[in-house]
Amino acid sequence: MASDLRNELRFVVGEDGVLPAEADASVAIDGRHPTCIVLPHDRGELRRVLAFAQKHKQTVIPFGNTSQLSVGPAPQSYDIALGTTRVARIVAHEAGDMTVTVEAGATLAAVNERLAGAGQHLPLDPPLPSRVTIGGLIAADQWGPSRASHGKVRDLLIGITVALQDGRLVHGGGRVVKNVAGYDLMKLFTGSWGTLGVVLEATFKVRPLPAAASLFMAAVPDLPSAMGLARRVIDARLSPAYVVVLSKGAAQAIVGESRDMVLVSCAGIPAEIDNQRQRLAALLHPVALDEAMADRAAVIQERLRDWPAMTSASWGARISLLPTRLESFLSGIGGAMGANVDVVSHNLSGVAVLRGISPLDSNQLRELRRAVRVLDGYVVFDRLPADLKRSVDVWGEDVPGLDLMRGIKQALDPQRRLSPGRFVGGI
Amino acid sequence: MCRVGFDMTANVHDRRALIAGLQRVAGASSVITQPNELRVYECDGFTLEKNAPDIVVLPSTVAELAAVVRFLATIEMAFVPRGAGTGLSGGCLPVDAPVMIGTSRLKRILALDIANGRAVVEAGVVNLSVTNAVKTNGLCYAPDPSSQMACTIGGNIAENSGGPHTLKYGVTVNHVLGVELVLPSGESVALGGSVEDVPGYDLTGLVVGSEGTFGIVTSATLRLLPQAEAVQTVLAVFESVASATEAVSGIIAAGIIPAALEMMDQTIIEAVEAAFHVGFPTDAGAVLLIEVDGLAAGLAPQVEEIDAICVRHGARSVRVAQDETERAALWKSRKRAFGAVGRLAPNYCTQDGVVPRTKLPEILARILAIASRYKLRIGNVFHAGDGNIHPILLYDERNGDEVERVLQAGREILEACIALGGSVTGEHGIGVEKIAQMGQLFAADDLAVMAELRRVFDPQQRCNPGKIFPTPGACVETTRPHRQAAM
Numbered sequence: 066m067a068s069d070l071r072n073e074l075r076f077v078v079g080e081d082g083v084l085p086a087e088a089d090a091s092v093a094i095d096g097r098h099p100t101c102i103v104l105p106h107d108r109g110e111l112r113r114v115l116a117f118a119q120k121h122k123q124t125v126i127p128f129g130n131t132s133q134l135s136v137g138p139a140p141q142s143y144d145i146a147l148g149t150t151r152v153a154r155i156v157a158h159e160a161g162d163m164t165v166t167v168e169a170g171a172t173l174a175a176v177n178e179r180l181a182g183a184g185q186h187l188p189l190d191p192p193l194p195s196r197v198t199i200g201g202l203i204a205a206d207q208w209g210p211s212r213a214s215h216g217k218v219r220d221l222l223i224g225i226t227v228a229l230q231d232g233r234l235v236h237g238g239g240r241v242v243k244n245v246a247g248y249d250l251m252k253l254f255t256g257s258w259g260t261l262g263v264v265l266e267a268t269f270k271v272r273p274l275p276a277a278a279s280l281f282m283a284a285v286p287d288l289p290s291a292m293g294l295a296r297r298v299i300d301a302r303l304s305p306a307y308v309v310v311l312s313k314g315a316a317q318a319i320v321g322e323s324r325d326m327v328l329v330s331c332a333g334i335p336a337e338i339d340n341q342r343q344r345l346a347a348l349l350h351p352v353a354l355d356e357a358m359a360d361r362a363a364v365i366q367e368r369l370r371d372w373p374a375m376t377s378a379s380w381g382a383r384i385s386l387l388p389t390r391l392e393s394f395l396s397g398i399g400g401a402m403g404a405n406v407d408v409v410s411h412n413l414s415g416v417a418v419l420r421g422i423s424p425l426d427s428n429q430l431r432e433l434r435r436a437v438r439v440l441d442g443y444v445v446f447d448r449l450p451a452d453l454k455r456s457v458d459v460w461g462e463d464v465p466g467l468d469l470m471r472g473i474k475q476a477l478d479p480q481r482r483l484s485p486g487r488f489v490g491g492i
Numbered sequence: 493m494c495r496v497g498f499d500m501t502a503n504v505h506d507r508r509a510l511i512a513g514l515q516r517v518a519g520a521s522s523v524i525t526q527p528n529e530l531r532v533y534e535c536d537g538f539t540l541e542k543n544a545p546d547i548v549v550l551p552s553t554v555a556e557l558a559a560v561v562r563f564l565a566t567i568e569m570a571f572v573p574r575g576a577g578t579g580l581s582g583g584c585l586p587v588d589a590p591v592m593i594g595t596s597r598l599k600r601i602l603a604l605d606i607a608n609g610r611a612v613v614e615a616g617v618v619n620l621s622v623t624n625a626v627k628t629n630g631l632c633y634a635p636d637p638s639s640q641m642a643c644t645i646g647g648n649i650a651e652n653s654g655g656p657h658t659l660k661y662g663v664t665v666n667h668v669l670g671v672e673l674v675l676p677s678g679e680s681v682a683l684g685g686s687v688e689d690v691p692g693y694d695l696t697g698l699v700v701g702s703e704g705t706f707g708i709v710t711s712a713t714l715r716l717l718p719q720a721e722a723v724q725t726v727l728a729v730f731e732s733v734a735s736a737t738e739a740v741s742g743i744i745a746a747g748i749i750p751a752a753l754e755m756m757d758q759t760i761i762e763a764v765e766a767a768f769h770v771g772f773p774t775d776a777g778a779v780l781l782i783e784v785d786g787l788a789a790g791l792a793p794q795v796e797e798i799d800a801i802c803v804r805h806g807a808r809s810v811r812v813a814q815d816e817t818e819r820a821a822l823w824k825s826r827k828r829a830f831g832a833v834g835r836l837a838p839n840y841c842t843q844d845g846v847v848p849r850t851k852l853p854e855i856l857a858r859i860l861a862i863a864s865r866y867k868l869r870i871g872n873v874f875h876a877g878d879g880n881i882h883p884i885l886l887y888d889e890r891n892g893d894e895v896e897r898v899l900q901a902g903r904e905i906l907e908a909c910i911a912l913g914g915s916v917t918g919e920h921g922i923g924v925e926k927i928a929q930m931g932q933l934f935a936a937d938d939l940a941v942m943a944e945l946r947r948v949f950d951p952q953q954r955c956n957p958g959k960i961f962p963t964p965g966a967c968v969e970t971t972r973p974h975r976q977a978a979m
Contacts, residue, residue: 161741161850162879184747219697220666235941236934241846243878243918245652245701246926246933247960248942249665252697261693273747300607302630302718304787333790340789385689387608414688415608442687464692465670466683472948473693477941489692 067100070121070144077113078105091131092146095139095451099126099146106151108168108228108265115263116232118145118482125230126484127259129170129198132374133205136447137258138454141486147263149200155179156266157240164223164240166268169200185271188215192374200264206256209370210330213307213413215272222251224268227261230478240268253473259484260492261477275332278306280362281345282355284324288312288408289396291325294349295412296392298329301348303341306330307413309369310395314407314422318376319368328369372409373447378420381448382433388415390440420448427456434461460489507546510569514549514591517559522597524548533592536579537639538925540841543585545572545592552597554614554672554680554710560593561708562678570954573704575616575647578639580842581923583651583703587958593708595646601625602711609716610669610686615646615709619653622714631716634661637919638827649709652701654919656752656826657783659877661717663919665700670713673699673706676955686713698945703921704956706949720751720785724795725813725822728780728802729773733757733872736778737852739805740876743782744849746801748794752783753877754826757856760833760871760884764825767832772825776808780876781826829873830884837869837886843902844920845909849879858908859883866897880918881909907932922960931962 074083084102086092092102100123105111118125123144128134130150153170160183167176173187174195180186190209191197197207203225208217215221224238227250237250254261285291291310298308309328317323331341346354357365373381386394395410395417405425410417425433430453434444438461446459464470467490474481474492486492514523524530525547534544551557564571571591574584586592598614601622605611606629611622619640622633636655637643643653649671654663661667670684684696699706730736736755743750756764757778765772772779780802784794799810813819825832833840847855856872859881863870874881883905887894906916906929916922916929930939943961946953957963 159848159850161745162848163744164848216662216666219694220662229941233937233941234935236938239913239915239933241848241879241914241918243654243658243663243846243875243880244915245654245663245919245921246915246917247922247930247938248945249652249697249701250941252665252694252700253945255694255697257693273744273749276747302721304718304721333786334793336793337787337790340787383689385687387605387610387686389607416687416689441685443685443689443691445689445691460691465685465690466681466692466695469681469683469695469948470693473945476944476948 071101074103077117078103078110082106092128094134097139097143100144102146102148104148104151108152111152112228112232114147115228115230119231124482124485127263129201130196132196133201137459137487140484149198160185163271164268165271166240167199168266169198169264171199173197173202180271184274186274187269188272190370192371199267203255203264203267204257204259210307210309210411213411218255219252221269222255222267223270225251225254225264226266227254228263228265230482242270258488260474260488276334277338278332279338280357280365281329282357283327283349283352284322285352288325291327292392292396294327297348299413303344306332310410310412312408315409319372320365373418376420378448379424380421382419383445383447384417384419384437384442386415386440386442388412391415391417394440427453430457464489511547513563514560517563518549518551518556522550522552536577536582536584538580538582538923541582541585541924545586546590548592548594550594550597554598557710558674558678558680561674564591565678568952570957572956573708575644576642578643579647579651580920581925583921583923583959585924587924589957595644598710611714611716612711613645614711615644617645619643619645619648626716630719632719633714634667634717635664645712646709649700649712650704651921656754656875659753660749660751665697667715668696668700668712669715671696671699671709672711673709675707676950703959705946705959707955722788722791723783723785724791725819726782726795726798726810727822728807728810729776730778730807732777733856734853735806736780739780739802741850742801742805743798746797750782750877751785754781755874755876756829757872759869760829760873763832763836764829766835768825770821770825781822833871833884837888839887839889841885841898841902843883843905844917845881845906845914846918847879847909847912847914851912852876852879855881855908855912859905862901862904866901868897868901924959927962
């Protein structure tokens, strides 16, 4: 049966468009393998693969570089792993309009390389940009430290083309930076984790590269002091690009110093940065302000960006709270978890990435979620061993608006062919 | 399919029963039924089409509003939500909906969290009152539509409103973290929340800009931003729109993102000068209003660069507002430009097209050609940084032939925007005004999917029917050939 399927798919995407599941171990999810991997060469082929899957009642899980496939519960069924990496043209960069239109398989690094030629960038900085694809960026709503000043995908994505589960094409938005015609489909598909459609093309607003940037650092004795210092910086309203707090373990990996730290990035014209440097130094006194110079700053920023992906952790979580609550919650986390967890906290946004050093059992993970939920926050376990996923809900049980979300899934993918069971509430 | 609950003349008893029912759930003082009072609600800022609702309900609490919607659900009656009625595309014009539900009495600011930059407000809170409530704390609510002294947060959410400062700060959706929504079934749902990353689909993002077709937003959690430490406003005067547009491109190319970048052409300059006497040279081809904000230390170099760029592109003069009074006068001229146009002609109609920024000279040339072909006077005021144009077509509604020409010219302008890769609305919404253009902008499958999404929220399509989408079975002809005036 599986080989019949593969043969038929070869008619759709050509001989080299169908690979056996063994060809790429990274498409396996919690030990579960697809029947085959399909890599269409263009958008037309990609749509025909979806139509084929619909006709033959095959379930499809779309992927870009596979790095986010491990997030979410194991799929309820998994026939075709549908890769977008060959659909990767940069369709248009209109430097004067400050927009870029790209196909889903293009990597963020490739897009930014093109934009840099015009002194521009797409200011999103998730881990491993040379691997992360535009489709994966949107579907998994990936972000990095710069969200504090530039926002996330939802703030930059202005147009989208998506293939639905039956192969129909749907467009939202356009190529202009301001547009309220029709429903905002960009918002719907951002962070939909491959459960509603497959992104084919996207148009983003881009921004000028800053004329200058500086990275300031301060080391303090403990995490509560770091949180307090970060709060002082935030309250001073110096317009930093980001304010990040690192626990000792994270600082060891990122900066090479095993001390709790505050990192403040400033970007703009030199006159602004000079001003920020002076004010930061006065604000932090008597804590010493260290300024990372060019190469060292670049290395630290890269490690900070890639940290959620690179660190070897037994479990991982993303916590979202009001910023002041995040500060106090994380200040106490050392006591609750001891040295078992490393933290990178994005204090302006109220989100933190946790990486567990030693394993926790399902009760401990549920307790972590409960402690955050009573503060009106959310925990997503973005890294969990397969066995724990069976007893701990990756996304959380009480998602607001879940009935409407199920209704949307039912409307756009009634037979549940796309990434079934991988998202909130079993969607 | 029409879902009008009753016919007013044929079914007086139905109307009485309906009024009694609404009074029972919302209180007698919340229900408006007198024709002279209902006339207030016959249109919004888009005045070309008017249709008074049969009954208006103004609930005083969210619970009352939900009870009204539940009651209407039991009798399967359609309704239209309304904020302050300052919309510009007929979004709250009653179409096949006898009952209007106004949010204007839901005025409470429920919570302010200064440290975290959050405000929870009811839907009827006026846009400017949010900033007024937090400005002593050094915060502001960034979206600032021209009608911000009157328009409500609920209406802003429905339309995803913009304003002059969206170039740098984004539109409404970038500042809304969560909403409470009363679904057409009467059920209340909370979407999103106070924190940034809530698991699940971004339903808050989907609801913002849905033009009241998913339900009635009763409250929202807004993001508050620190006020900029300093602001500088520059007025640059040009001989022509073309050279002003080149200066806009030059500023953007230099890597400067001004907080606002607004242009007015000669027709508007004359009107504004006559109304406000701000010192605009009435023989100039265009003026640019450029605002930069941020750290005080960074502004002088940026203003210098902007000055140089404007001069390089042929600016006749560049003036920096010397104090807050001068800055306020410049902004007043811009925000009230529409009103000032009232001096030039008895009526005017504003369009809301968008083009890619580099196509601004081309769209302006086309507008000029369209104006001359239809023998019309068209002024232009627009958010040049966003490519969002607001051509103002002047006319006299007593001149039927001129009205026809205005309608035709307006359509051609929007079609030109589409042809140049743009859109038919940057911030006013589709409403009833631009339904006809949806089919030009989107494919049948796009519209079908949007309709499917709508049915998830509103299976019977009872909430704000007749908006956004071409509906073959609509009972009222919404694109009447005879139009009057719009702002």
